[in-house]
Amino acid sequence: MPKEISHNIQDYLKRIYEFTLSGGRASTNQLAKALGISAASVTNMLQKLSKTKPPYVTYQKHKGVKLTKFGQQTALKIIRRHRLIEIYLVEKLGYTWDEVHAEAEILEHAMSPLLEQRIDAALDHPKFDPHGDPIPDINLEIPEIEQASLSSLEIGSKGRVLRVPNEDPQVLRYLGEFGIRPGVHIKLISRTPYDQTMRIRIIETSEEAVVGPNLGKNISIAKES
Amino acid sequence: MPKEISHNIQDYLKRIYEFTLSGGRASTNQLAKALGISAASVTNMLQKLSKTKPPYVTYQKHKGVKLTKFGQQTALKIIRRHRLIEIYLVEKLGYTWDEVHAEAEILEHAMSPLLEQRIDAALDHPKFDPHGDPIPDINLEIPEIEQASLSSLEIGSKGRVLRVPNEDPQVLRYLGEFGIRPGVHIKLISRTPYDQTMRIRIIETSEEAVVGPNLGKNISIAKES
């Protein structure tokens, strides 16, 4: 009985999806912060989302929510659109890497199935967005990749950057300056013993960059020989 | 004090603009029909729109509304976006002429100034949309053209189609079949004396088409030698 899935609900589902990607549940506070609204409003909505037929989430008092299969499919539809838009803006309209997220956040809610299909075709059915995030295909299947964090790399070994944190323009610009972006190949040169700061070389440009342990944990890579 | 101009209000303003293009006022009923909502709701909103600071419309009981200068500028911004999107979809994403209107209706509300600018540039700052409607430029100035209706053409004389009614897909497809679209050149061959049905030749294709007086009145042309 989900009549017309509202713009708002789409945002909730997308956030919940992101927060539960690595298992676990999404908490009320987490969502409130991410959506910029009060925790009370979130509680309210979560209860509503757990009572639709079929329900979007399973809700347990004081324990947050998880997406149902149905909720997950719904979230993936939106995420697919989001990521297609991001790629499109970069490839076809000259956006820079750090400009696309906010724009896609809005456009994703205004995209018809036809437009989605046309954009997907115009991009030749891409599998990853400019952040390196996978794009669910038309059947909402997600291409899988063996991921590791930059922090887990051993000294002297190499990897290809898969994704970087994509929410904070500050961080994006910082990484951009050093050329650390999805697709580039890197090599870990050293790690300081005390605070775990890493020095890495970007292979394509031969430049070097310094990455702290927190940021390093949030940069995903595929290990390479 | 117009905080964030809502999606809904944008639609009202756009309709009012369209209905008052040739002078006069937009009536409550007219708007209700166009927006698919009740007349009471429209009255309500019109009163609201006339009380903002600055007001979007001037409202007189039982006499409908007119846009203020401010309301007009606001409407033109949206219309600019709408028409840019239409062109873009046709030129860059392979949409057909009759598919774009509904799509643009939604996307126009999700377009950032940056995206507007990028699309405008990608299209090389077009002056007319696929329907032949003029596109306000970045300063909201509208390119002017001497328009006449197809019905006003004299027998044997020629014109270039400027615009056709753009709301009804049925009509669009009908016209499309005969190749009657903005940009094509036509010549009026004959007009039946009794019911004013016109027979016209499309110069580009040498095809002939028949147009009734009602439709003829709603097809704009630029007269040509």
Add this chain to the structure above:
DNA sequence: ATCATAATTTAGTCCAGCCTAATTTCTATG
């Protein structure tokens, strides 16, 4: 285990925009 603090939920409001029903005003025709 206790208790302060953090997280969550409940209760009660508010606002935008829509609705229907009832009423009022306008207008065109006899």
Add this chain to the structure above:
DNA sequence: CATAGAAATTAGGCTGGACTAAATTATGAT
């Protein structure tokens, strides 16, 4: 110029989705 019917308005309500304040439950440090 009276009046029926059309158009518009008023009154009262509803729903979605937000809010604040107050109450409750969880949690982590002593």
